Amino acid sequence: MSEGPAAGGQASSAPLMGHASEPTLFELSQPGRRSWQLRTTGIPEWGIEDLVPAEHRRVAPVALAEVSERDLVGHFTRLSHRQYSVDLGAYPLGSCTMKYNPKVCDAVAALPGLARVHPAAPAELCQGWLALLVELDAVLCAVTGMAACTLQPAAGAAGELTGLLLMRAYHEARGERRTRVVIPDSAHGTNPASVALGGFEVTTVPSDERGCVDMAALLGVLGPDVAGIMLTNPNTLGLFEEEIVEMAGAVHEVGGLLYYDGANLNAILGVVRPGDMGFDIVHMNLHKTFATPHGGGGPGAGPVAVSSRLADFLPGPRPVRRTPSGGGTPVAPGSVTSGTAPGEYGWSWPAHSIGRVHSWHGNALVLARALAYISVHGGDGLRRVAERAVLNANWLRVRLAGVLDVAYDRPCMHEVVFSAAGLKKRTGASALDVGKALLGEGFHSPTVYFPLVTDEALMVEPTETESLQTLEALARACERIVAAAEGGEDLHAQPTSTPVGRVDEAQAARSLVATFDARPEEPRE
């Protein structure tokens, strides 16, 4: 293979990341300084005592920092230099799909025609937004093979809870009270947490020796009290559940529904659709699959698409292309244009809606970014995304096979789970140590200690946007780290080239300092 310069390597070394500690904004404050400038209004300058009754009036102003604009810019710019990001280097964080986020989507989200529209504007005055949402709804249905969609959920977990409430409403409408939801032991933690909030009990099924749901165990727990099953496919081990059709049949047989956790949708775009596998409810993480950036922890967007029998229960109101009778009509992807007829788009409440799940219409500007991303790729481009994502993961799986243990030694999908159990036994270096050492090598760490079913898990998801040269650089970094451990180096000291070394998490939890005001009197060194 070619060995060009490795774009993703060495990103955490000086001077690319800031090493000097940055004081808090409160410490930079000098009373009397200010940045703010507000427009001249000409409105009478009544005093506070004329406007707010005494019993409601604040005595002292809210203490915030007082800094110049120049200091403000310096502070947050220096903070940004202490932050790793996709734009800086490779981010093989399993289950998070940290692919490159196209800049054109930033431009879309900044368009005044989209960014400056009030969410309570009458439908007639926001036809462009409604058209955009209707088109995205249709596109997401096409991608997942479902009939209808809600764009309201603000993140994956919100989508999960929405899906579980849909499940509940569906069964209740049929006069059934089902109490249990089945979840594999490899599932994301949000799944059981959402099940509990949805008012169901969790029944866990184990994985078999091949890393997939144990079919016999699944059949053993299914019954008339099962509301449904939540599955990620490919699962969190990066493996495709090959018996999905049989599983779907078994769950449907007892009257349950299948929920698709879309965290790993990137692996199957244009290859297979959840609807065709038998799923009834699908949530998508637009911030993963469709590259709307993750913003350091959010915002995301977690639309939920459903099969036709669940469409009437969706949250409302839904954006629709209006029919003369006032209802909505199906829209084909790509058929939405901006030359809309007056009143062509509007809002509609599904007949048996579970209600609202968001203050307004969902994370709209995130939705616009996702539509832009999908529009650039098209159906063919999305298929290429999945192909390259799976190709990259498998290439790393084989490339690193002799370096780290592969948890399940068979072809994977978009991510591969390694285990540092053997390394730890031989050298004492754990999965955490390997991840931390990778930070020192200039890469973001893989996801560590997840999924829980793998001992000392290192979950690597390279994504499709990393080049072969970057993958090779990542592999070599892993080789160096393992060789260092085998050679007796103590990886507990890693990383040393990052803005800070390993942080004392125990102290953070033991003596909680969650605000500047909670800082102890004596300064730390």
Added chain:
Amino acid sequence: MADYLPHTDEELASMLDFLGLASLDDLFSAVPAAVRLAGGLDLPEGRPEPDVLAHMEALGEANAARADRLVCFAGAGAYDHEVPEVVRALAGRSEFVTSYTPYQAEVAQGVLQAVFEYQTMVARLAGLPVANASLYDGASALAEAVHLGVAATGRPEVWVSAGVHPHWRAVLATLAAGAGYQVVEVPLADGRTRWPQGSVTGSPGVVVAAYPNYLGCLEDVGALGPLAAAHGAVLVVAADPVAAGILRSPGEWGADVVVGEGQAFGTPLGFGGPYLGLFACAAAHVRRLPGRLVGETVDTSGRTAYVTTLRAREQDIRREKATSNVCTNQTLMAVTAAVQLGWLGTTGLAEVALRCARGTRYARQELLAIDGITPLTGDTPVVRELAVRTPVPARVVVDRLAEHGYLAGVALDQLVGEDGDPSVSAADAAHGLLVAVTERRTRQEIDGLVAALDKAVRR
């Protein structure tokens, strides 16, 4: 065929060869043939970026209500505040925009410290000691506060003032169906909640009020602490964070949890999202706090460092016993709020709040001078926004004023439905107009709105 994929044809061939595969299709041999998509996705072909951007621009042109075309007097939880270029520039830095949740603290000090500063600002606004790293929006923050309150008291009865934003109450109702809570909405009269007096049936575990409420009114806050205390209930207050610049902190008058919508701090209207759920609570509830929390600590060399903490509350560790299912939150909006509040500072926040109150007073005075327009909430003091009755249906007013260059406000029936709700009667819902005046609105704009409204209601 435009995309963002780096693989050359030669590299594809060599990688497949390395894997011993003949084609890219072979990567998917684990997918049962019966369910594999034969003809590809039913989507249009990909289009180059400039074409897509042009399409999006055209969609934007079809939004007549955009705030750069219609002067925005709409509020109801989403406001047209000043967002200076410096905030856009800093919050738009790609290190903040394109990073993931700060799981690896050694390379995430930027986001972690910014969130720590944000938590400090929100806690000070609320008058409470702890704030989390954000939730999705005001409605989700309210729902999480109710979860906390029910968990803390073990009582699933929830009394909610009808002065809480109607959409937030709607979201709470949706989620209460799953969690099994009994939500009792307490009606308003003249814009103030009429809490049950004396011996009443019911034993709320949570009491929820809004300050100011969604009609802009200042509730009788002196009664709220004793009411919650009498029932041993957790008092949740949905507070407007801008008005908080001139109002007493809810934490001062007894709130256990303060939630709010933080969009006002640097986030554009954006058709309703992404916004920012503010959440602060008393120290007693910190171990039930939903979502992420950043704490200060040290690294191995003793240098100050930040890390997500009290992680044992969270879903990835506690699973079905977690305090909340929240994972992804709205960190970028929290960072944006920290920058905006840094820009405003102590004097700027108070000034913005004061200017909003002045504008609201001026608009009220001028609007009520129009024959046929009456206050919808009597003499109850208002800040932030105001509700008036219009002689023609408010939806008609909004439509007519759009022709004159104004988004005049929000028709109440659009928020509460045509049948009204415990906050307003059906008649007031149809004729109620909610008008918000931010610090960006000038006297000339208000005078223009009033003149156009005067004509519109006579037409």
